[in-house]
Amino acid sequence: MIIGGGSVGLMISYYLLKKGVKSIVIERKYPGSGNTYKCATGIRASFTSKEHIALMKRSIELWSELRDELGVFYERSGYLWLLSREEDLRTFKTYVSFQNELGIPTKIIDLSEVKCLAPTIVIKDLLAAVYDPLAGKASPFDLILQSWRLLVEKGCKVLAGVEAKKILLSKKGILGVETSAGFIESSTVVLATAYDTVKLLEPLNISVPIEPVPKHAFITEAYRDLFKPLIIDWTTSSYIVQTPHGNFLVGSEIPERPSDKLLNRLEFLRKASKVWTKYFPWMKEAYLLRYWTGYYDMTPDHHPIIGPLDDLEGLYIAAGFSGHGFMMSPSVGEVIADWIAEGRPRVPEALNLSMSRFKKGKLIKEIAVFG
Amino acid sequence: MDSEKVIVCRCEDVLLSDVLRAIERGYRDLESIKRLLRVGMGSCQGRHCLPIIARVLAKTTGLRIDELNYPSSRPPLMPIQLKYFVSDGNEG
Structure with missing residues (x-):
């Protein structure tokens, strides 16, 4: 049972x-x-x-x-970590070599490769990125x-x-x-x-x-395919992924304490919108359809x-x-x-x-x- | 009434026949039918489609409306563009 x-x-x-x-x-x-x-x-x-x-x-x-x-819809469309600080690049180099040793094909890529993976992205504040072609979404x-x-x-x-x-x-x-x-x-x-x-x-x-830790996410209306990988902005702990239907699902970390009630917070909408409209200015025009909250069940x-x-x-x-x-x-x-x-x-x-x-x-x- | 010609969800183009088929396949709550057919996931967020589908589901299965797992309402009240969360009050 x-x-x-x-x-x-x-x-x-x-x-x-x-x-x-x-x-x-x-x-x-x-x-x-x-x-x-x-x-x-x-x-x-x-x-x-x-x-x-x-x-x-x-x-x-x-x-x-x-x-x-x-x-089940499942696609190996990759993960992309956007890095904008020198110290993060150094840390990620350690992760990448650890992962490569265990057979995970992550790699540091330059900004022209980021542009290939997400053609509409604005790369001016970025240093480099990490790409994992084995990752995906379902x-x-x-x-x-x-x-x-x-x-x-x-x-x-x-x-x-x-x-x-x-x-x-x-x-x-x-x-x-x-x-x-x-x-x-x-x-x-x-x-x-x-x-x-x-x-x-x-x-x-x-x-x-x-311990349950509150998390926030929203979804926009559907667009044509604009990028395949799930993208993470490491500096702001934010992610964005385009669903198979075309909607953009967005999350971003805001301060929350374990066991806090699930509340909708304007702070989340402001931060997540700011992060992703900076990378994708066209997204300012996108309509947000739904905002929900949930828990990560965290262990020590x-x-x-x-x-x-x-x-x-x-x-x-x-x-x-x-x-x-x-x-x-x-x-x-x-x-x-x-x-x-x-x-x-x-x-x-x-x-x-x-x-x-x-x-x-x-x-x-x-x-x-x-x- | 030809269920192939009745649209129950205009945002996601779902027919009455799609809903009836889902019920036949054993899905008997609105939350699950929503994720199967995308009803209530478009720009109306279920305002138009879900009451209609709830009625169809209740009628077909004999369940009460409060037994159907009617989907939660979530913000925003109406779809809203992201620019309103990043503007300084002067744009948009």
């Missing part, structure tokens, strides 16, 4: 099904409603830890398969709606509008879950519940180090908590993705399915990401978390 019908929960169910295991997914609202539908849609392996890179390399292979198997709508349908067709259950209330224990392990629709028996339970993982495990005296080392719990047999966690849950969902789904069906994950680096790392003090350091 899987609690949480976002991209992570549904992908766990999907890869379990591939191993012949039929699962039940329960989702409090509707599939995708937590974080998946609010996400920035980017997919990259260009991280700065071997754990993230290993999981994302596998995820990128699986994204291609999902495109073929489920008809449609969260397709992933949820298509995997959901397939799971139901193949005899799995995806129960929308059913909320987990309490995990019940037996002497040996897990008995099942008390839900808003009654008790569901299961000796294996996976929590793919982002920040709600904290609340579900509190009654069992298990404290999970995840910005890496997810994946895997079984040492002291409670049958309970697995896949949460705390710190802004990368959607892109990682295929490989995390596969890794958790491995763990449940075969006892160990095929990506060995995933072993470093279990909850026990916080007890042992073996935190993982990630330097690049964006917008």
